[in-house]
Amino acid sequence: MPETNKFMARAIELSIENIKNKTGGPFGAVIVKDNIIIAQGANSVTKNNDPTAHAEIVAIRNACKNLNTFNLSDCVIYTSCEPCPMCLSAIYWSRINTIYYGNTKSDAANINFDDAFIYEQMAKPYDQRTVKMINIMHQESLEAFKLWEKDTKKIEY
């Protein structure tokens, strides 16, 4: 079995255990550094009342905790399903640069998860999205950004 399949097999195993344990949706993920699994995650949206607790987000948070960093640029993620836009963006923010995935967003749509729908929403003009987006107090909000720019002791990421 190639190394990549070994790691994906663990992500799949987590997705199946998650159904049996009634923890959340059928999704699992592992994060690998130097060919070793350094963190794992499974969907716990319903168990933890946390709509952000997708497998990839849980795995990223665990990996960062384990490695004591907010930058996972030397890591790879294996996820049992193609990341939704939330998780794909989290992967970008974490600086992980390679994603292995099993199921696709179409497979997720077939079992009634909104991944594909949210990808479609992202691509629409704001006034055609189902979520209303209203811009207010732009000038007042900019004050914080000006303060940030001037701050010489800030930690960038």
Next chain:
Amino acid sequence: MPETNKFMARAIELSIENIKNKTGGPFGAVIVKDNIIIAQGANSVTKNNDPTAHAEIVAIRNACKNLNTFNLSDCVIYTSCEPCPMCLSAIYWSRINTIYYGNTKSDAANINFDDAFIYEQMAKPYDQRTVKMINIMHQESLEAFKLWEKDTKKIEY
């Protein structure tokens, strides 16, 4: 001052406090239900070593904890900056249906945050993204989805 500005003013205040406290980036958010702030959040990426700890994600997690639910369909979010794709998707998953925002993703790009870049990445074909996406073990992964479909006791979301 209109009610909406009162809530946005609090989100802006959180974004400014966050710079002064060295907690993370210049971003704050509040979640409102029945005209009352029921949760708030500020960016704590660098302080907590958590690349997913954007203001909106923190606020959503706090709101769900406070209300003991994973569904915020009766809530509105006020955020000092237009949500990045991670946070916009988290808002969709949480079922919040209205977003008031102050700064835009272009403003965020101007102070070196990747929000606009990640939106652009989402719109690209997979083979043109900076993050590599590799599909493996599709059939094996599908087993979990089949099991999920057959599970009559699952909690859907």
